[in-house]
Amino acid sequence: MAEENKTTKEILQAKLAGRRQTPLYDRETLEKLRQGFQKWKNSVVRQEDQQNWHATPHTLLGSEIPREMLYTPLSNPDFDYMEDLGHSGQEPFTRGVHANMYRGKEFTMRQLTGFGGPEETNQRIKFMLAHGGTGANVLFDLPTIQMYDSDDPLSKGQVGMSGVAIDSVEDMDLVFKDIPLDQITVSLVTHYPSNTAILFPMYLALAERRGIPWDKLRGSVQNDITLEEVVRSGPEYIPPADCFRIQCDNIEFIRQNVPLWNFVTYNGYNLREFGTSGVTEMAVAVANAISTIEEMLRRGHDVDWIAERLAFFWSPASDFFEEVARLRAVRRLWYKIMKYRFDAKSQRSMWMRCHVQTSGVSLMREEPLNNVIRAAYEALAAVFGGVQSLHVDSYDEAYSVPTEEAALLSLRTQQIIQAETGITDVVDPLGGSFYVEALTNEIETRILDEVDEIEKVGGYVTAIDKGWIHKKIADYFYNERSMVEKGQIKLVGYNIYKSPIGLPPIHVFQYPEGVEERQKARLARLREKRDNEKVSSALTALEDACKRGANVVPHTLQCARVGCSEGEMFKVFKKAFGPWKPPVFW
Amino acid sequence: MAGQIKVLLSKLGLDVHNRGVITVAKELRDAGMEVIYIGNSLPKEIIRTAIQEGVDVIGVSSLGGAHLTLGGELIEEAKKEKLEESMAFVIGGVFSTPDAEKLREIGFDGTFVPGATREEIVSSIRKIVSGKTGRIL
Numbered sequence: 201m202a203e204e205n206k207t208t209k210e211i212l213q214a215k216l217a218g219r220r221q222t223p224l225y226d227r228e229t230l231e232k233l234r235q236g237f238q239k240w241k242n243s244v245v246r247q248e249d250q251q252n253w254h255a256t257p258h259t260l261l262g263s264e265i266p267r268e269m270l271y272t273p274l275s276n277p278d279f280d281y282m283e284d285l286g287h288s289g290q291e292p293f294t295r296g297v298h299a300n301m302y303r304g305k306e307f308t309m310r311q312l313t314g315f316g317g318p319e320e321t322n323q324r325i326k327f328m329l330a331h332g333g334t335g336a337n338v339l340f341d342l343p344t345i346q347m348y349d350s351d352d353p354l355s356k357g358q359v360g361m362s363g364v365a366i367d368s369v370e371d372m373d374l375v376f377k378d379i380p381l382d383q384i385t386v387s388l389v390t391h392y393p394s395n396t397a398i399l400f401p402m403y404l405a406l407a408e409r410r411g412i413p414w415d416k417l418r419g420s421v422q423n424d425i426t427l428e429e430v431v432r433s434g435p436e437y438i439p440p441a442d443c444f445r446i447q448c449d450n451i452e453f454i455r456q457n458v459p460l461w462n463f464v465t466y467n468g469y470n471l472r473e474f475g476t477s478g479v480t481e482m483a484v485a486v487a488n489a490i491s492t493i494e495e496m497l498r499r500g501h502d503v504d505w506i507a508e509r510l511a512f513f514w515s516p517a518s519d520f521f522e523e524v525a526r527l528r529a530v531r532r533l534w535y536k537i538m539k540y541r542f543d544a545k546s547q548r549s550m551w552m553r554c555h556v557q558t559s560g561v562s563l564m565r566e567e568p569l570n571n572v573i574r575a576a577y578e579a580l581a582a583v584f585g586g587v588q589s590l591h592v593d594s595y596d597e598a599y600s601v602p603t604e605e606a607a608l609l610s611l612r613t614q615q616i617i618q619a620e621t622g623i624t625d626v627v628d629p630l631g632g633s634f635y636v637e638a639l640t641n642e643i644e645t646r647i648l649d650e651v652d653e654i655e656k657v658g659g660y661v662t663a664i665d666k667g668w669i670h671k672k673i674a675d676y677f678y679n680e681r682s683m684v685e686k687g688q689i690k691l692v693g694y695n696i697y698k699s700p701i702g703l704p705p706i707h708v709f710q711y712p713e714g715v716e717e718r719q720k721a722r723l724a725r726l727r728e729k730r731d732n733e734k735v736s737s738a739l740t741a742l743e744d745a746c747k748r749g750a751n752v753v754p755h756t757l758q759c760a761r762v763g764c765s766e767g768e769m770f771k772v773f774k775k776a777f778g779p780w781k782p783p784v785f786w
Numbered sequence: 787m788a789g790q791i792k793v794l795l796s797k798l799g800l801d802v803h804n805r806g807v808i809t810v811a812k813e814l815r816d817a818g819m820e821v822i823y824i825g826n827s828l829p830k831e832i833i834r835t836a837i838q839e840g841v842d843v844i845g846v847s848s849l850g851g852a853h854l855t856l857g858g859e860l861i862e863e864a865k866k867e868k869l870e871e872s873m874a875f876v877i878g879g880v881f882s883t884p885d886a887e888k889l890r891e892i893g894f895d896g897t898f899v900p901g902a903t904r905e906e907i908v909s910s911i912r913k914i915v916s917g918k919t920g921r922i923l
Binding site: 340345348354356357435436474475566598599600674677685694708784786 | 810828904
C-alpha cells in the first residue's frame with residue numbers, strides 16, 4: 201500500500217482536499233469587507249499600529265505565534281461552520297466531545313495527593329473527598345517513581361518526599377484504606393511504562409484481595425515513554441524500544457482485563473513543563489499516540505478497541521487565548537487522524553479526552569499569593585477549552601508540596617468556576633470568535649507540521665533514540681530563560697512591578713518525620729513473612745517474559761500478588777533489557 | 787588554562803528534574819568555565835569524581851526534598867577528604883529560606899533557589915572560588 205510511506209500530514213491533505221461545503225462568507229461579501237477594512241485601516245488606524253499589525257506575545261511556555269491587532273472575518277475567510285466546528289458532540293468535535301458538555305457532567309476535580317507514607321496520603325485523600333473532590337489522584341515519591349525500594353541506598357532522604365512511598369501491595373492497601381475502590385475514580389500517576397507495569401498490578405492485586413472485580417475499577421494511569429526516556433533525570437534507563445514495548449504491553453493487558461480503565465494518558469504536561477511550547481507538547485503526544493496505535497494494529501488489535509480509551513494530559517500555561525485555541529485545535533486534529541489516518545468507526549475513538557493541570561512552571565516564588573490568580577486564569581482557559589478533568593496547582597508549590605489549606609484553595613478555585621460564574625452553562629462559549637477560530641486553525645497547522653517532522657525523523661521511538669526531542673526541548677528552554685532574564689517575558693513581582701518592600705513569608709508545608717524508617721521496617725517485615733520461593737519464581741518468570749517478548753504484565757501481576765517489591769521488579773527489567781543513556785544537550 | 791574555573795555538576799540522588807542543572811551547566815560553560823555534568827549520583831560518587839577531575843567547584847541540584855539529607859552527606863564526605871577549604875560547594879533547587887540558611891550553616895558556600903539569574907550564579911561562583919582559593923579570576 202502506498203499509504204504506508206505517507207506521513208500523517210500527507211494522508212490528511214490527500215483525504216481532506218476540496219471538502220469545504222458550507223462556507224460562511226460568500227466572495228462578494230468578503231470583497232466588500234476587504235475594501236471596508238482597507239479603508240478603516242488607512243483612515244482610522246495609526247501609522248504605528250499599522251506597521252505593528254502583527255505582534256507576538258512573549259509568555260511562559262508560549263508558542264510565539266504572531267497576533268493581529270484586530271481579528272475580522274478576513275482573518276479566516278474560508279470559515280466553514282460544519283467542516284471546521286460542527287455542533288458540540290459532533291464531528292469534528294472542535295466544540296467539545298459531548299453535546300451538552302458541562303451541563304451533562306461537570307469537569308472532574310481531581311487534585312493531586314501524595315506525600316509521606318501511605319498512611320498520611322490516605323488521610324489527605326479522605327480530606328479532599330470530604331470537601332467535594334470527585335476523584336483521587338495519587339502522586340508517588342521519587343524512589344517509587346524511579347523504581348527503587350525505600351531501603352535502597354539511592355533512596356536515602358527521599359522517601360515520602362514530593363509524593364507517597366509505595367514499595368509493595370501492602371503500601372497500596374494502606375493508601376486506599378477505607379476507600380471503596382469500586383466507587384471512586386482513581387488516577388495513579390505512574391508516569392513511566394516501567395513503573396505502570398509494576399505499580400498498577402499492585403492496585404489490581406489489592407482489588408483481588410478485597411474481592412472487587414476488575415471491571416468495576418475506574419481511573420487512569422499515565423504509562424508514557426516520553427516521561428521515562430525524555431522528561432526524566434535518573435541513574436538508570438532501559439532502551440526506548442523496550443520501554444515502548446512495555447507501554448504497549450500495559451495497554452494491551454489493561455484493555456483486555458480492566459475494561460473501564462484508561463490505560464494510557466499521553467502526557468504532554470511534564471514535557472511542556474520541562475520546557476517546550478504548547479505546540480510541541482501536543483505534537484509529541486500525538487506522535488506517540490500514532491506510534492502506539494500502529495503497534496497495536498501490528499499486534500492484531502482493532503483500532504476502535506484501542507482508541508476508545510485513549511486519553512491526554514495537557515498543561516495550560518500563561519497565554520490565555522492560545523490555551524483555549526490549542527485545546528480546540530488538538531481535538532479537531534485528533535478527530536481527523538482517527539477518522540482519516542486510521543479509519544476508526546466509533547465516534548468515541550475520535551474524541552480527544554483530556555485532563556489538564558495548571559502550569560507548575562508559571563508558579564513564582566516571589567509573592568506566592570499571586571500564583572492563586574495565575575492558576576485561576578489557567579483553569580479558566582482549560583474550562584473554556586472544554587477539558588474533562590482538572591487539577592489546579594497550589595500557590596505554595598514553588599516551595600514544597602502544598603499545605604492542606606493551599607490544596608483546599610485549589611479545589612475551591614475549580615468549584616467557584618463551576619458553581620458561581622455561570623461559565624459552564626453554555627458549550628464552547630468562545631467558539632465563533634474571529635480571533636479564537638483563526639488561532640485554532642493556526643495552532644492545528646503547527647501541531648501537524650511538527651508531527652510531520654517527527655514522522656520524517658523515523659517515528660516517535662526513533663526521534664527519542666536519536667535525541668531529536670531532547671534537543672528540541674533544550675533549545676526551547678535556554679531561549680526562554682534568556683527571554684525572562686532580558687525581561688521580554690514579563691513576570692509580575694519577579695522582573696516587572698517588583699515589590700520595594702519584602703512581603704511576609706508564607707506558611708510552608710513540613711514533611712512528616714519518620715516515614716523512611718517506617719517504610720524500611722514494613723519492607724523488612726514483608727521480606728521476612730512472604731514466601732520467598734514464590735517470589736523468586738515469579739521474578740524468574742518475569743525475566744523470561746521480558747526476554748522472549750511475551751506481555752510482561754501478567755508476570756508483574758503475579759510478582760505483586762506474592763509480595764515482590766517495586767525495586768525487585770525493576771531490577772529484572774534492567775537485567776533483561778540492558779542500559780541506555782539518554783542524550784543531554786547543553 | 788590559568789584562571790579557568792573547573793566545575794562538577796550533579797543531580798542529587800533520585801531527583802528527576804534536570805532542566806535547572808543543565809541550564810546552569812550551559813551558562814557556566816558559556817561564561818568560560820570548564821563544566822563536567824555527571825547526571826544523578828550519590829554524595830560519595832560525586833566526591834570521588836571531583837577528586838579525580840580536580841575541580842574547583844561542586845554544584846549539586848535538588849528539587850525533590852533531599853537537599854538537607856543528601857546535601858549534608860555531601861559536605862560530610864568532603865570533610866572526610868579534607869576538601870572543605872580548597873573546594874567550593876554550591877547547591878540549587880527548590881527549598882525554603884530557612885533551609886537555605888541551614889545549608890549555608892552546614893558548609894555550602896552558595897545556595898540558589900528558583901529565580902536565581904545567570905548573572906547571580908556566574909558571579910557568585912567566581913567570587914566564592916577566588917575567596918576560597920585566593921586565585922585571581
